[in-house]
Amino acid sequence: MNRNILPISILFALTLLQGCSKPEPKVIPDSEINAWFDSEYEELIQMSPLQLTTQGRKDRYGEIDDMSEEAEDRKLAWMEESVKEMESKFDYTLLSPQSKVSYDLWKYQYEMEKGDLQFRRMNYVFNQMGGxxxxxxxxxxxxxxxxxxxxxxxxxxxxxxxxxxxxxxxxxxxxxxxxxxxxxxxxxxxxxxxxxxxxxxxxxxxxxxxxxxxxxxxxxxxxxxxxxxxxxxxxxxxxxxxxxxxxxxxxxxxxxxxxxxxxxxxxxxxKPTGLSRHEMGNAFYAHKLKSSTTTNLTAEEIHQIGLSEVKRIQQEMLAIKDQVGFKGDLKEFFKFVNSDPQFFFPNTDEGRQAYLDESTAFLDEIKQKLPQYFGILPKADLVVKRVEAFREQDGAPQHYNQGTPDGSRPGTYYVHLSDMKAMPKSTMEGVAYHEGSPGHHMQISIAQELESVPKFRTQMGFNAYVEGWALYSEALAKEMGQYKNPYYDFGRLVNEIWRAIRLVTDTGLHAKGWTEADAIKYFSENSSIAPGAIQAEVRRYMVIPGQATGYKIGMLKIQELRKHAETELGDKFDLKAFHDVVLGGGALPLDILEKVVKEWIAEVKGS
Structure with a gap:
């Protein structure tokens, strides 16, 4: 008998065992979990008639949201049950990378709202910025x-x-x-x-x-x-x-x-200081920083990043000062750009219309270049408008209101024009790219038009991502050949140092005991921004703490991820593809964005 041959009975038993072994678990299709998310999101959005209207829908069209604390409690309880259902219904290990992102986001938004609960009565109910x-x-x-x-x-x-x-x-x-x-x-x-x-x-x-x-x-x-x-x-x-x-x-x-x-x-x-004057103020501010930056950076770390960025940007400002042949130091150049009549439109209706017209022209020009830098382009239109008189404020910052997902209402870039002395020409071009394209309008419109992700992801708006992208867009516009006027390029740096100064002043006000006067002094000494705009800005930080820190932190992360991708991929790096990866999944917390970009890098390397 050949001892190397197993008896037939043993072979038969092994065959049976192999046949009875469990099959490999199947990956859960995106369509299955996306359908669940869409069903859940529909329940969630039905709780807010105003959000339905924002999206161009007429459900509950005659109603306005319940603004009570009890309504917030009901919503949070619903979100908790929804997350529990998701965790029991879907095995995370069996999800595709895209569905894992959706899973993480659905849980993330619940965890952040849950974190808000202990600070419910610390957000100012009425303030001048957006009550x-x-x-x-x-x-x-x-x-x-x-x-x-x-x-x-x-x-x-x-x-x-x-x-x-x-x-x-x-x-x-x-x-x-x-x-x-x-x-x-x-x-x-x-x-x-x-x-x-x-x-x-x-x-x-x-x-x-x-x-x-x-x-x-x-x-x-x-x-x-x-x-x-x-x-x-x-x-x-x-x-x-x-x-x-x-x-x-x-x-x-x-x-x-x-x-x-x-x-x-x-x-x-x-003459108040910031949140530090309130009981639980420091803990609340740490929570606001986490919410606004989607990072675990401390107030001190953010403060130091701001100081470093201010110094770096000032060196670039000096280069432009020398380029235009200005004789004097940077502070004198600030004063010149901030006061010379050539840098302002008349404080008349004609001057206000000229501001709107030139902003529109810049946006029309860059729109023609977008296909060279992006594979995904928005379908929605963009209009530039003056803020309505009842809410207009001298020197208040420009802002963007999203259009509807179906394009029936265009995106709108709003400008405060009550005081033209607070609206210099030099910063106008960069702000147009920030609020319009390739900034807010492009990013938000693309997100709303996405069809490969569940609906809730098309409406998310993480501050550091959204504002970081818009600030990144201001710099990207220079790569695209814009800012032909060196003073407007200087204005781009004014916009950027503005956001770096925010890191210093926001943390100064809320974590270091600074007064409004302290913040205005630092702002004035390190930028050419008009005094009226500086005061409006500082007062904004005081009533919506932390929000202003998201811009520069988000921009720095996107630039860091791009540099990492360029280094890792070398000749395989494609800027259009990078931009599509960043924009193609909707707004994301910065840690999740980093994960998505690094997965893309690995995929390209393996191709």
């Missing part, structure tokens, strides 16, 4: 489209609802005050001005001028009548109903808010 007192009217005017009679009925309903929402927030502000948390005095002074502007003019007060919401409603009603969507009688009924809603719901809520704010003014500090 609901101006957000709701802005949305009703710009986002609530009226195409049919039912849309106008919904608008009237929302005007009524705005009173309820504002009253809920007023109650929350009172709870915040009872907790010992009060904003600086200037914040409420601005909010009073903004709120009073909303209830000035017809139908609230006598005179020829109309209040903003009344003007908007009349225009929408007139268009419905002109288009034959409603009769003259229906139009008159809508005017009556709108007026009643404004007078009976909207006005009383704003009057109550204004009255309360005025009673609070004597209790507010004229």
């Amino acid at each position: 609901v007192h101006t957000m709701i009217p802005t949305m009703l005017i710009n986002f609530h489209k009226v195409d049919e009679a039912s849309d106008m009925e919904a608008l009237v309903s929302r005007i009524k609802e705005s009173g309820r929402a504002l009253n809920q927030l007023l109650e929350r502000a009172k709870l915040q005050t009872e907790s010992g948390i009060r904003p600086p005095k200037f914040a409420y002074e601005y909010v009073i001005q903004q709120s009073e502007a909303l209830i000035q003019g017809q139908p609230f007060t006598a005179g020829k001028n109309n209040a903003p919401l009344w003007t908007d409603a009349l225009g929408k009603i007139d268009k419905l009548e002109k288009d034959g969507k409603i009769t003259a009688e229906q139009a008159e009924e809508f005017r009556t109903n709108t007026k009643n809603a404004l007078l009976e719901s909207f006005k009383p809520a704003y009057e109550a808010l204004i009255d309360w704010l005025k009673t609070e003014l004597p209790n507010l500090e004229e």
Whole structure:
């Protein structure tokens, strides 16, 4: 007998064992988990009528969000259950790389909201930068489209609802005050001005001028009548109903808010420091930094990065000063660029229109070059507009409002033009690229138009990623051949040092006991930004702590990842492909972005 041959019975048993062994687990298809995410996201977004409107949808069109703490509790409890379901339903090890990112993001947003809970009453309910007192009217005017009679009925309903929402927030502000948390005095002074502007003019007060919401409603009603969507009688009924809603719901809520704010003014500090003056202020600021930068950098680390970047950028500024032949030091050059008439449009309607026209021209020019640097391009249009009068502030920063995913509403680059002396020509070009393309408009529009990821990822907006990309775009525009005027290239550096100074001043205010005057002094000594803009900026940092740190931290990370990819890939590096990887998954926390880029590098290396 050949001892090397196993008996047939043993071979048969081995065969049976092999046949009964468990098959290799199958990778969960993206389509399966994406369908689950889409279903969950639909439940989540249905909790916010205003977010539905932002996306161009008309679900719950006559409603405004529940602004109460109880509503926040219900949302957080829902998110907790959703994460638990996800963890039990999907084995993370069986997901594709793209689905792992989605899984991580769904859990990440829950963890951040959960972290917010202990600091619920520390975010200032009303401030001059973006409180609901101006957000709701802005949305009703710009986002609530009226195409049919039912849309106008919904608008009237929302005007009524705005009173309820504002009253809920007023109650929350009172709870915040009872907790010992009060904003600086200037914040409420601005909010009073903004709120009073909303209830000035017809139908609230006598005179020829109309209040903003009344003007908007009349225009929408007139268009419905002109288009034959409603009769003259229906139009008159809508005017009556709108007026009643404004007078009976909207006005009383704003009057109550204004009255309360005025009673609070004597209790507010004229010259406050930042969050460190509040109980739990240091812990809250650390949380805000983590939220804004999506990193674990400490306030001190961010402060030092800012100081280092300020020094580096000033060296580049000196080079441009020498290039244009200016005789004098950098501070004298700052003064020249900040005051010489050639760098400003007239403080007239013609000058304001010129600012809008030139910004549009810069964006039209760079749009032609985008295909050379990006494979993925946005479909949505972009318009440049002046901020509405009721919320316009001298020297306040320009900003972007996203369009709808279906393109029915374009993205809008908004500019504050009430004081043209605070809007120098030199910085205009870089800001246009930041807010427009290849900055916010391009990044946000591409995200909204993505079809390969679940819907929730098309609407995410991590601060460090979004603002970091926009600041990266300002520098990228130079690579693309823009900034032909050296003074405008200097303006690009003004914009960049502005963001570096933010790292220093934001952390100075909230972690080092700086006053508003301390921050303004550092800002003034290290930049050519107009005094009015500097004050507006510093006051912004004081009421929305940490947010301003995301820009430079995000930009530095994207530049770091690009340099790493260039080094690792050598001749295989493709800038268009790199940009598509960064933009092709929507906004991401910086650590997840780094993981995605490094996986792409490994994939290219292996190809």
